[in-house]
Amino acid sequence: MNSLNDLWAKRFAHYMSEVQKYMRFVFTGHIAIVLVFLVGAGGYYYSEWLKTVDTSFPSEILVAVLVGALLMMSKPVTLLREPDQVYLLPLESHMPQFFKSALRYTFFSKLFVSIVPYIVTIPMLKATTTLSTKAIWVIVAVIIVLKWCNVQGEFVYRYANRGANVWLDYIVRFVVSALAVYHFLLEDYVFGILFMAVAFVYVTSLAGKVKGKPVPYEHFVKVEQNRMMSFYRFANYFTDVPHLRGSVRRRAYLNFMYSLAPFKQSNTHLFLVLRTFIRTDDHFYLWLRLTAISALAAAFVDLWWAAAIIAGVLSFATAYQMKIALLTSHSFTMDQLFPVPASMREQAVRTVMYVFMAIQAVVVLLCAVFVNPYFYLLGVIVFVVAFITERMTKTPEQM
Amino acid sequence: MTVLQLTNVTGGYTRKPVIQNLSFDIQKGELVGLIGLNGAGKSTTIKHIIGTLLAQSGDIRLNGVTLQEDMNKYRSSFSYIPETPVLYEELTLREHLELTAMAYGLDEQTLATRQQALLKEFRMEKRLNWFPSHFSKGMRQKVMIMSAFLVNPSLYIIDEPFVGLDPLGIQSLLDQMHARKKEGAAILMSTHILSTAEKYCDRIILLHEGRVRAQGTMKDLRAAFNMPNATLDDLYIAMTKEQDANEQSK
Numbered sequence: 001m002n003s004l005n006d007l008w009a010k011r012f013a014h015y016m017s018e019v020q021k022y023m024r025f026v027f028t029g030h031i032a033i034v035l036v037f038l039v040g041a042g043g044y045y046y047s048e049w050l051k052t053v054d055t056s057f058p059s060e061i062l063v064a065v066l067v068g069a070l071l072m073m074s075k076p077v078t079l080l081r082e083p084d085q086v087y088l089l090p091l092e093s094h095m096p097q098f099f100k101s102a103l104r105y106t107f108f109s110k111l112f113v114s115i116v117p118y119i120v121t122i123p124m125l126k127a128t129t130t131l132s133t134k135a136i137w138v139i140v141a142v143i144i145v146l147k148w149c150n151v152q153g154e155f156v157y158r159y160a161n162r163g164a165n166v167w168l169d170y171i172v173r174f175v176v177s178a179l180a181v182y183h184f185l186l187e188d189y190v191f192g193i194l195f196m197a198v199a200f201v202y203v204t205s206l207a208g209k210v211k212g213k214p215v216p217y218e219h220f221v222k223v224e225q226n227r228m229m230s231f232y233r234f235a236n237y238f239t240d241v242p243h244l245r246g247s248v249r250r251r252a253y254l255n256f257m258y259s260l261a262p263f264k265q266s267n268t269h270l271f272l273v274l275r276t277f278i279r280t281d282d283h284f285y286l287w288l289r290l291t292a293i294s295a296l297a298a299a300f301v302d303l304w305w306a307a308a309i310i311a312g313v314l315s316f317a318t319a320y321q322m323k324i325a326l327l328t329s330h331s332f333t334m335d336q337l338f339p340v341p342a343s344m345r346e347q348a349v350r351t352v353m354y355v356f357m358a359i360q361a362v363v364v365l366l367c368a369v370f371v372n373p374y375f376y377l378l379g380v381i382v383f384v385v386a387f388i389t390e391r392m393t394k395t396p397e398q399m
Numbered sequence: 400m401t402v403l404q405l406t407n408v409t410g411g412y413t414r415k416p417v418i419q420n421l422s423f424d425i426q427k428g429e430l431v432g433l434i435g436l437n438g439a440g441k442s443t444t445i446k447h448i449i450g451t452l453l454a455q456s457g458d459i460r461l462n463g464v465t466l467q468e469d470m471n472k473y474r475s476s477f478s479y480i481p482e483t484p485v486l487y488e489e490l491t492l493r494e495h496l497e498l499t500a501m502a503y504g505l506d507e508q509t510l511a512t513r514q515q516a517l518l519k520e521f522r523m524e525k526r527l528n529w530f531p532s533h534f535s536k537g538m539r540q541k542v543m544i545m546s547a548f549l550v551n552p553s554l555y556i557i558d559e560p561f562v563g564l565d566p567l568g569i570q571s572l573l574d575q576m577h578a579r580k581k582e583g584a585a586i587l588m589s590t591h592i593l594s595t596a597e598k599y600c601d602r603i604i605l606l607h608e609g610r611v612r613a614q615g616t617m618k619d620l621r622a623a624f625n626m627p628n629a630t631l632d633d634l635y636i637a638m639t640k641e642q643d644a645n646e647q648s649k
């Protein structure tokens with residue numbers, strides 16, 4: 001059916017323009033520089049570690065688990081939309097055509113995500129195992145085949161069961177994929193091929209169940225919506241995604257923080273910004289995530305200067321994103337009418353940033369105490385970088 | 400005594416003005432209805448008064464000052480109830496009231512007294528610690544109304560207040576408006592519920608294509624349209640027909 005192919009092509013073009021629109025910000029923003037630093041630091045640290053790593057290091061298991069997990073993540077990209085539940089119903093018998101294009105795209109777009117991390121682990125495999133170069137590249141072919149099985153497998157499982165208990169399917173595919181890769185890493189080709197065959201049988205048996213079942217539009221639309229939401233949430237770290245509204249949680253255990261803004265007129269915005277920051281998931285988890293990463297790095301990176309760079313870079317990322325998140329507003333809010341000076345909001349955001357960046361500094365410092373001889377320096381770096389970031393970066397209105 | 404005075408105000412979102420040469424005033428203790436068709440410029444007028452849009456020409460004085468002359472005095476002289484409730488999803492009802500009280504410089508004692516009375520009037524006492532996501536449209540509206548009345552300013556600007564409120568809520572709102580009026584507050588209310596407007600407003604401003612078509616008491620309006628005994632609905636429909644006739648002749 002021609003019209004459904006056209007439909008896919010149209011959807012795909014629209015989707016690509018949407019992705020490009022936001023990816024532009026991802027690659028040109030300040031955060032891209034941060035990422036380059038992180039990747040650089042990570043790469044350096046990795047190569048240093050490879051020089052010292054022991055051959056007893058269990059790289060086979062590590063790689064099998066990593067690749068298995070990446071293979072498992074094969075959510076179908078269907079680009080279905082809510083109205084399709086109504087308007088595509090009459091075309092139900094032609095839908096396999098549409099899904100074929102969808103799965104082809106899913107396969108190619110996700111293949112990359114499984115192969116690149118594997119390639120990154122190749123130096124480690126070389127350093128810790130006796131695998132031949134040929135055997136290492138055979139596994140790339142194995143990953144391609146397994147990815148195809150996983151993409152088909154997740155789709156038919158979701159189709160046949162309308163998404164119920166999808167975690168079962170995840171476990172099966174993870175275990176089978178990881179075991180297949182593991183045996184190829186041991187150059188045990190008999191078992192490797194056996195597990196690939198299991199994966200194949202799993203997919204074909206599920207595919208049989210799909211026949212004659214109506215298309216679970218509702219489920220696929222939901223999967224698609226969630227996928228787009230996570231994309232928008234990701235893009236939101238780099239720029240403002242207008243239609244993204246964060247969910248809110250009370251987090252009553254942080255109520256004591258509100259004593260920073262006692263009842264008086266000059267605290268109006270501080271009262272508001274404190275609560276906005278603590279209770280909006282997007283804002284709060286942003287800070288929490290970056291603080292946790294920074295703390296982990298401080299606790300495990302024993303090259304003092306590498307730890308210092310990571311702490312500084314993450315402090316910049318946290319502070320900058322906090323500032324953007326708390327100072328941009330897209331719509332009318334009542335505080336725009338308040339009879340208080342306009343600068344009060346900026347002042348409040350500054351205070352909240354200093355408070356939470358000081359907390360990050362203390363956390364990082366404490367995590368580094370036993371690892372890093374200059375642990376106090378890390379805390380100082382975190383706070384000073386945050387302070388400079390707050391002072392030197394533009395406020396969103398000026399951009 | 401004049402609370403709000405608009406003199407030859409022209410303005411809109413872009414260079415093409417939505418409202419043109421608008422002039423009217425509101426006196427102390429007066430409830431004035433702002434009536435007009437969709438797109439007549441009611442919301443734009445209100446946005447100019449609250450200061451989210453700035454006039455291209457003309458000026459707006461509230462208690463004798465413009466927004467530019469004395470921002471704090473201007474802003475603390477009015478409170479605003481928007482057509483669609485604008486709440487902070489991350490603040491509870493109690494915190495909305497607290498934030499408003501802080502912003503307008505109320506002391507805690509005043510807040511406690513006024514809050515108690517308003518919560519009782521609008522039957523929201525049990526919802527103090529709720530977040531807006533658990534509120535219905537009507538309850539959200541009530542949060543806006545309570546925040547506005549908490550401030551006790553000299554001018555209330557109320558945009559389409561009755562949609563979404565239950566009958567008890569409407570009655571409470573009308574009672575509150577009446578009480579504040581008696582204390583000397585001025586109220587500007589925009590609405591499509593004409594029977595209510597006719598019954599409660601002291602004066603009515605009929606907006607048409609961004610200009611004041613007619614203003615005054617019901618008696619004045621009937622005279623202006625030359626329709627004795629007409630209700631506000633009749634006058635409104637007459638204005639609609641006038642518009643249709645104009646459009647067809649274009």
